[in-house]
Amino acid sequence: MQDMLFSAQAASAGRVFALDSQTLIGIAIQLFNAAVLAVGLGFMLYNPVKDFMRKRTERIQAQRDEADAALAKANNLISEYDAKLRDIDNERAKMLEVARLEAAEESKVIIAQAKQEADRIRERSLAAVSEYRKRLGEENRLYIVEVASLMA
Secondary structure, eight states, X not given: OHHHHHHHHHHTTSOSSOOOHHHHHHHHHHHHHHHHHHHHHHHHHHHHHHHHHHHHHHHHHHHHHHHHHHHHHHHHHHHHXXXXXXXXXXXXXXXXXXXXXXXXXXXXXXXXXXXXHHHHHHHHHHHHHHHHHHHHHHHHHHHHHHHHHHHO
């Protein structure tokens, strides 16, 4: 190894970067410092980062739970409103059916009253015609008697 170091020293006279013992020792010290820094920062930052990530996960999970609860509530409201709308439609159909039946009954009553009125009008008309016939018959009889008395 010393041969390598000596050859590196001999070659380093005209070069910018040389692998001499001082450079190797400096590199080793920097690697050691980097390792100590990484281990120290790992111990110092691991728990805070771990706590931060745990809190973040809990916060996100809480938001998801709230969103799921809101979605479930919204779905319940939608199903409740749909049920109410179906009930309203059923009630409307029942009301229309009742109104249609009442209208049919009322129309039957109106038609029956109209028939009764027509029958009364017909009876009055027949009575008036009958009376008119009697009167014409009486007038004809009187006219015939008058004509016969004039002829005789």
